[in-house]
Amino acid sequence: MLNTIAYGLTIGGILYIISIGLSLTFGTMRIVNFAHGLIYTIGAYLLITTLPIFRENFIIGALFTVLAVIPISYVIERFVIRKLYGVSIDYAIIATYAVVLIGVDLIKWIWGASPIPLSDPIGIDVTIFSVTLPMYRLIIIMLSIAIFIALTIFFKKTMVGKIVVAALEDKDAVRGLGINVDKYFAYVFIIGSCLAALGGVLYAPITSVHPYMGMMVLLISFAVVLVGGLGNLKGTFVSAFVLGLVMAITGRFWGPAAETMVFIVMGIILIFKPIEV
Amino acid sequence: MKENPILETNDVTINFNGLVAVDSVNFKINEGESVGIIGPNGAGKTTFFNLLTGFFPPTKGKIFFYGRDITDKPPHKRVMMGIIRTFQLVSVFDHLSVLDNLILSNIKSSGISYSIGRFFFSEAHKPALKKICLEALKILGIEKKAEIMTSELSYGDKRKLEIAVALSMNPKILLLDEPFAGLSDQEIVEVSRIIKEFKKGFSMIIIEHKISRIVELVERLCVMHEGRLIAEGIPDQVLCEPLVREVYWGKEDGLVCSV
Numbered sequence: 001m002l003n004t005i006a007y008g009l010t011i012g013g014i015l016y017i018i019s020i021g022l023s024l025t026f027g028t029m030r031i032v033n034f035a036h037g038l039i040y041t042i043g044a045y046l047l048i049t050t051l052p053i054f055r056e057n058f059i060i061g062a063l064f065t066v067l068a069v070i071p072i073s074y075v076i077e078r079f080v081i082r083k084l085y086g087v088s089i090d091y092a093i094i095a096t097y098a099v100v101l102i103g104v105d106l107i108k109w110i111w112g113a114s115p116i117p118l119s120d121p122i123g124i125d126v127t128i129f130s131v132t133l134p135m136y137r138l139i140i141i142m143l144s145i146a147i148f149i150a151l152t153i154f155f156k157k158t159m160v161g162k163i164v165v166a167a168l169e170d171k172d173a174v175r176g177l178g179i180n181v182d183k184y185f186a187y188v189f190i191i192g193s194c195l196a197a198l199g200g201v202l203y204a205p206i207t208s209v210h211p212y213m214g215m216m217v218l219l220i221s222f223a224v225v226l227v228g229g230l231g232n233l234k235g236t237f238v239s240a241f242v243l244g245l246v247m248a249i250t251g252r253f254w255g256p257a258a259e260t261m262v263f264i265v266m267g268i269i270l271i272f273k274p275i276e277v
Numbered sequence: 278m279k280e281n282p283i284l285e286t287n288d289v290t291i292n293f294n295g296l297v298a299v300d301s302v303n304f305k306i307n308e309g310e311s312v313g314i315i316g317p318n319g320a321g322k323t324t325f326f327n328l329l330t331g332f333f334p335p336t337k338g339k340i341f342f343y344g345r346d347i348t349d350k351p352p353h354k355r356v357m358m359g360i361i362r363t364f365q366l367v368s369v370f371d372h373l374s375v376l377d378n379l380i381l382s383n384i385k386s387s388g389i390s391y392s393i394g395r396f397f398f399s400e401a402h403k404p405a406l407k408k409i410c411l412e413a414l415k416i417l418g419i420e421k422k423a424e425i426m427t428s429e430l431s432y433g434d435k436r437k438l439e440i441a442v443a444l445s446m447n448p449k450i451l452l453l454d455e456p457f458a459g460l461s462d463q464e465i466v467e468v469s470r471i472i473k474e475f476k477k478g479f480s481m482i483i484i485e486h487k488i489s490r491i492v493e494l495v496e497r498l499c500v501m502h503e504g505r506l507i508a509e510g511i512p513d514q515v516l517c518e519p520l521v522r523e524v525y526w527g528k529e530d531g532l533v534c535s536v
Contacts, residue, residue: 159384162398166370166381172332173368177382178356178446 002131004252005245010137010206012244013144018199018217019224020151020236021192027168027231029185031084034096035076036196036221037214038103039069043197044204044213045111048118058121062201066194073193077186085182100214107211115208140202147195148237155233164188168231220247220259223266227273281308282344283450283480284360289328289338298324300504301338306450311481313491313512316501317524322484323365325501326452329482330362331355359449359479365458367435371428375419375438378427379410382442413441417471433464440471450480457490465490488516488525500524 018040025033046065054060080099084092124135155161167174167181174181200213207213220243228239246265251258286304290297299321306312314322327333329340331352340348342358350358369378377398383406414420417437422430430438436456443451456472457465472481472494485491492498492512499509502524508515515521 157397159398162373162377162381165372169370169372170368173364173370175332175352176330176356176362176364176368177442178353179384180351180353 001252002129003133004248006131006133006137008245008248009141009241010133010244011247012241013141014199014203014206015217015220015224015244016144016237016240017147017195017202019221019228019240020147020233021189021195022218022221023225023228023231023233023236024164024188024192025081026225028164028171028188029081029085030089031081031092032089032096032222033081034093034218035080035099035103036096036192037218038100039073039076039193039196039214040200040203040217041107041211041214042069042072042103043200044209045107045200046197047201047204048116048209049111051118056121062198065201066198069193069197070190073190074186076193077189081189082182082186104211104214111211113211115210117208118205120205136205143202144240148233151233160184160187216259220262223262227266227269282306283308283342284329285341285344286329287339287341289325289335289340291324291328291333292336297504299328299335302501302504302506304499304506306480306482309478309480310497311476311483311495312497312499313495314482314484314499314501315486315488315491317486320501321504322486322501323454324504326362326454326482326484329452330360356446359447360452361443361446361448361450362452363439363443363454363456365454365484367432367439367459369427369430369435369438369442371426373427374424375414375427375430376407376410376423378438379413379442379445380406382446383410409445413445414438416475417441433460433467436460436464436468437471440468444475448479450482451476453481453483455484455486457485457487469494488512 018036022033022036025031025036043065046068047061050064051058051061054064076099080095081092084095120134120136122134122136122139125132126135126138128138155165163174163179163181163184164187167184171181199217203213203217224236224240224243227243228235228237243262243265246261247258250261282305284304284306286302289299289302289304291299302325304325314325316322324333328335331347331350331354335348338348339346342355342360347355347358370381373381411420411423414423417440419430419434419437419441422434427435427438436459440453440456443453453472456468460468469490472483476494481495483491483494488498495512497509498512498515500507500515500518500521507524508518508521510518
């Protein structure tokens, strides 16, 4: 059972890293961004492509990938997302879904459709409290906590952070202060996209890399965002780990129900804690 | 009086999928002048503000600031030019302290975001800026509350803070959208006093639907109805126009025309 919990925490950590960007985009721009899942997939593919170039150095490959999605996400933000501010939410769903479809086909064209496996980059097991788990997973959990702390400081202490937090509350009021909120939203979008790519990078060795890997994860991320609250930094962190544990524990008893259970839990939570928009 | 329009609209119209919320409005306000815009709910007053401040692009028509066409300028650029507004629902940031609300509003207009380290917000807490902000709070009588979270302020104090924020941004023209909405009678008197005291030099437009609250604050009154400007002039005169009386009180109100 402890092993299952450790696995759940790993999933939770990755879910947090992926969902936080989605939550911020959702919270600030009120845009449902399906393209987030594509960035995640692209992250995984960029990693497996660049690993041989960097002599299988996982850290450098991961860093390169995270930086490489900056121009990609900038293009998506500038030419798709920015056109969707203030228009009906269904347009955002259709437009960003179109981006996903185009992207997935491009991936299939470049890398092919068959899944590509990737081995654990560390390959060492550690034992804590009589639980043996791969070192790699432990690092993921710690990394997600580090990202949470870094983001919390970023949003509390920096100029960009303060402005974004204010914009989460009332973006027209921020505009009324003479601040170009769109610019700050673009920063948030790019940070979120980099984290999505990092999520793809981290998850790649645990599962296999395939063109549709972003789809399922995206839906679960939406569950994380809705349970945690739109644009709620702490809520997203807690809900990612809770839903990660739900997935792992359900999966232990009956594998096929793992993902369904996430949505059942989401439904139950939303009954008692309605979404604040 | 010498005409020196600071803000001017030319046939400004906005059409929301068939609903014409603002219809061919020609409006002009001179430097230093105070104008009230009154009209029933849904007359298009706030929408007109949103056009002036760039929150909505007009479907038709032009907007000029000191004779310069600003129709295509986004809201934040207009703020930098000195077109400052408040909102109908008080819009201060609950998650920030009272002082940080003021500081946030000044990082742009004071140029601080360019001059000093832009990265950490604490760097905006420079003594000079802090002093300006504290002075603004003092004027409003809420300086003791500078460090508390804005969410703990009463609605009236939040409104005062919002006005302090607007005043601290050195407006050339200040647009107040129903500044008295939701306030108690006592608070209305206070806010009204603040507006009267600190309206110096710059121009001002106030939206209100209760006429009595603004007659003494403005020199000129405009009446909007169904998106159109149906009357304008000095308050006493405007209120006596038959069309205005019809819109406000219905036909044959039987009231004696005096304010």
